[in-house]
Amino acid sequence: MKTAEIKLLVTLDDQNMPEQITWQSTDGNNEDAVPVKAMNLAVWDHNYKNTMHINLWTKDMPVDEMKRFFHETLLTLGDSFLKATGETNIIEDLRDYCAHFADKMEITR
Incomplete structure (x- = not known):
């Protein structure tokens, strides 16, 4: 092991x-x-x-980087949840929310 x-x-x-x-x-x-x-x-x-x-x-920690850190964390949590559970419907909702979050926080990629 x-x-x-x-x-x-x-x-x-x-x-x-x-x-x-x-x-x-x-x-x-x-x-x-x-x-x-x-x-x-x-x-x-x-x-x-x-x-x-x-x-x-x-x-x-700069505020603009904190916003991006949270955005990427939410996306990654969604990916992990999908992999662990196979729940695709709720992940689509979470990704929609992450796009909304990015818009509100003015996060650009």
């Missing part, structure tokens, strides 16, 4: 606000820690039947 480790390191200021976030994976191409400006982590707790989240961004 193969295992992989994902390591997240968050450097906080004296107000406990993220100043720097880095991530590293033993199963990827990034042997060195890679700096990022934002992250969303969600895990499913089967015993309690709920989701636990960690959503962080650095103080210097």
Whole structure:
């Protein structure tokens, strides 16, 4: 059996606000820690039947990049949901909403 480790390191200021976030994976191409400006982590707790989240961004994350980050996250979640469930109808609705979100947030590709 193969295992992989994902390591997240968050450097906080004296107000406990993220100043720097880095991530590293033993199963990827990034042997060195890679700096990022934002992250969303969600895990499913089967015993309690709920989701636990960690959503962080650095103080210097630009708002225009945050809008794009959320847009791409919503699209990716839809792709994952489709792959996991095969539910095509709701994914079409989600993609329509993502297009609306991009228009409202003035996100251009």
